[in-house]
Amino acid sequence: MHAMPTRLHTLFNLPDEGLPLVFLAPMAGYTNAPMRHISRHHGAALTYTEMTCDRGLLNASEKTWYLLETIKDEGPVVAHLYGSNPDSLAEAAAKVEATGRFVAIDLNAGCPVHKITACGAGAALIKNPQLIHDILKAMKSAVKQLPITLKTRLGPAPDKIAVFEILAAAESAGAGALAVHGRFTSQGHGGPVDLPLLAAVKERAKIPIIGNGGICSKHCAWTMLHETHVDALMIARAAIGNPWIFDDIRTTLQTGVEPPPFKPTGLRPQRDLDEIQRVLNEHLDLNLHFLNMLKEKYGVPRDDTAVQENLSAAFRCHLFRYLHGLKGSSYIRGRLFELQTLPAIREAVSSCLEREAGWRASRRV
Ligand SMILES: Cc1cc2nc3c(=O)[nH]c(=O)nc-3n(C[C@H](O)[C@H](O)[C@H](O)COP(=O)(O)O)c2cc1C
Structure with a gap:
């Protein structure tokens, strides 16, 4: 399934190494240039910056522009922005593209932190697919060639699934790909990941789907890939202090043999x-x-x-x-x-x- 170049390879201009695509997720406070560099050199095909505020970029705030600094040999990086206003996000996207540092610009529609949702950004957008559409469309018109992508969740809560409307909004706005954290806003970062729902999103999608949530071992990665058929896997917490996870997962998936089930002891494999x-x-x-x-x-x-x-x-x-x-x-x-x-x-x-x-x-x- 992953031996052939996918549409994601083309979208992000990634070399085809014949291995499944495993990405480093955006994490505020963690995914700075050094962490991205280390992850890249241990097998992450693509990495994301920390979450960056559109208004901070437009106000030329140094603290905000720091977040989009890159270093040499980092490999392909996606700039990850948040905001809630189509015009300011569009203007910020154009400025980000002009740096020439990134392979795509991603919109955050999943962060549940109050400081972010109180401004109508992050997970607050999940309740308003029309606004997601308008923002993505405005960003797409503002950039010359970079793809615009979206990272979101399944919906506000298990009884309010929103991901299918968000997918339709993203597709009609011309987004290049959708990353789905397979949990609801109400779950924060804990609790089970809904793989059947993620599989249904992939089944319905015309654009590539990146699967995220709960990948903490080779077996978790195998399960997500085989139960959902997403186009790429995205890892967040399990990559902190553990960059080896990318190569472990890529090489294991390539063998086509199911790895032994993960024992949730909380301990990682013993490293040299x-x-x-x-x-x-x-x-x-x-x-x-x-x-x-x-x-x-x-x-x-x-x-x-x-x-x-x-x-x-x-x-x-x-x-x-x-x-x-x-x-x-x-x-x-x-x-x-x-x-x-x-x-x-x-x-x-x-x-x-x-x-x-x-x-x-x-x-x-
Ligand atoms: C410390 C931390 C910071 C995060 N920051 C962001 C962020 O800036 N943007 C975003 O879309 N998701 C953010 N997330 C969510 C992750 O990208 C990811 O969706 C979530 O942790 C689920 O993946 P995991 O189970 O592999 O950790 C953050 C998560 C953590 C733990």
Whole structure:
């Protein structure tokens, strides 16, 4: 099914590697250029920026434009915007296209956070497919050639399915693809993903459908792909501190053999400790490089001390996911406030990995 180039390959201009398409989902506070770079180099065919406000872009707010900064060798990236006004989103889309950094521009119609929905954006749009249509149409007319796509949910609540009307709105507005998080707004990010409904969306769609929600293992990926036949899979939380998930999933799906069921122990597959250290250090270095780039370009962070502070604060959430389940990780948690500089983080990582190595060695004898 996935050995042939799909319409998504053409839409996003992706090379055909004969492997299923697995994307990194947009995540505010996480999917900055370094995380996208790491994900890309572990098999994500496409990545999304953090959620970016249309009005912030139009007001030339530096904090907003930061979110759309890219670094070298990131691979194809989609700019992910939110807003609720067709005119301002159209104007913002034209500005985003002019940067020349992206392969598509995506509209957020799924974020349930109050700050976003209170402005009529994110998941608030799910209740108004006509407005989704008008926004997508305005964005499409404003750009010269980039595809416009949409990311949404199944509906506000299980008794209010809206995804079919949203699909029709997206198609008639000329959207290139639809990413569907297979949960309802009322579920937030938890609870079951409705695969039969996702399959029905795929069945009805004339545009490619990207399936998202609850993919945390090779088996989850296999199940979504085989039960829904979506054109690509999109992973969010399971990729934090775990970039290996992309290649794991792609190569497993390529074999055509169903992987063993996922045991929900909360633990990830045991990785080689040198590999964890190597990738974690690479991710840290990329963050440092990225922040220094922002310092040069915008003057914020203002100096090297601010760069280190910013780095240690922003990297903590990644750090714990990289070290998740390892013996020394609770020790690091206890020393959280000592981790204010890059050398302190590196030192803490080494001591955690040493503890885990000692424990693994003791299990072998
Ligand atoms: C911390 C965090 C930030 C997120 N930010 C966004 C966002 O900016 N835009 C968006 O469309 N979805 C956002 N999401 C939702 C994810 O893209 C995804 O739809 C959801 O987490 C389900 O996928 P998963 O089960 O693989 O995590 C976010 C999720 C998390 C956990």
